[in-house]
Amino acid sequence: MRSQDNGRVNPHLPIPEVAEQLAALRIDPSRPVIISDADEVLFAFMAGLEAYLERNGLYFDWSSFALTGNIREKSDDSPLDGSRVREILRGFFGECTETLAPVPGAAESLAELSAQGAQIIVLSNVPLQQKQARRNSLVKHGMDYPLIANSGGKGAAVRFLSERTDAGAVFIDDIPLHHAEVSRAADDVMLLHFVADPRLARLLDPAEHCHHRADTWPEARQLIATHLERLGFS
Numbered sequence: 638m639r640s641q642d643n644g645r646v647n648p649h650l651p652i653p654e655v656a657e658q659l660a661a662l663r664i665d666p667s668r669p670v671i672i673s674d675a676d677e678v679l680f681a682f683m684a685g686l687e688a689y690l691e692r693n694g695l696y697f698d699w700s701s702f703a704l705t706g707n708i709r710e711k712s713d714d715s716p717l718d719g720s721r722v723r724e725i726l727r728g729f730f731g732e733c734t735e736t737l738a739p740v741p742g743a744a745e746s747l748a749e750l751s752a753q754g755a756q757i758i759v760l761s762n763v764p765l766q767q768k769q770a771r772r773n774s775l776v777k778h779g780m781d782y783p784l785i786a787n788s789g790g791k792g793a794a795v796r797f798l799s800e801r802t803d804a805g806a807v808f809i810d811d812i813p814l815h816h817a818e819v820s821r822a823a824d825d826v827m828l829l830h831f832v833a834d835p836r837l838a839r840l841l842d843p844a845e846h847c848h849h850r851a852d853t854w855p856e857a858r859q860l861i862a863t864h865l866e867r868l869g870f871s
Contacts, residue, residue, distance in 0.1 A: 651793040654765060658785045659794060664801045668756050669868055671861065672795055673747070674810040674831075675761035675771060679780060680737040683834040689729045702840045727764070734763060735770040740833040742854030744779035750861055754870035756802075757782040760794055791815045792822030799823045805868045807861055811837070813844035820846035827864050831857055 651659055664670065676682035683697070690696055694711050701707060708717045708725060717725065747757050759782050763771045768786040775784060787794055791810065799806040800823075807827045808819050816828045830847035832838040843850035851857040865871070 669804040670806045677811040685737040734767040739778040746854040746858035792818035796823040816844040816846045
């Protein structure tokens with residue numbers, strides 16, 4: 638879960654710092670690709686954010702899925718404006734990226750899907766300055782997979798990755814807007830809407846453009862495994 642940045646001029650081309658990371662990947666065209674978000678998919682973003690807000694005299698009021706409008710001052714319940722929310726997120730990622738707890742079952746499920754033949758790539762809207770911290774956390778929690786530190790929409794990056802395999806691709810994310818963009822940029826990709834925190838999950842119906850919705854990794858693993866079997870990987 639992240640605030641959106643839609644300033645890209647061409648939504649079909651990754652921005653330079655993302656394109657450079659994508660170009661460095663080695664992708665086997667004969668194997669399917671699973672492209673997974675990190676926050677609220679692999680890591681417990683909201684639980685970590687709540688603890689950070691508490692330490693800074695703030696709270697999240699769970700009125701809706703959005704961050705802006707729901708992060709409030711404890712002192713008078715006033716909501717933080719967009720610029721202050723961005724400031725809070727910068728501080729949060731700077732302090733907490735490496736210490737977020739993993740989502741239960743994520744590492745085990747990805748390992749099983751990898752054994753089934755899939756290539757796992759983590760596409761996370763983590764600030765580039767915190768890429769190494771996120772990488773450290775992935776490795777520490779048994780998810781030693783390539784990481785792309787993205788910015789803004791994900792359609793261009795997913796399109797780039799899906800075009801480099803002949804065996805199909807799966808995209809996993811908690812944000813409906815990302816699914817909408819990926820559906821336009823790479824319409825042959827299986828879209829799985831995943832929201833780990835049950836409080837957050839209750840605020841969202843399945844994303845309009847997704848093919849499947851799952852809120853636990855056993856559910857997600859089975860959906861993806863069945864899809865891979867249909868593609869000839871078992």
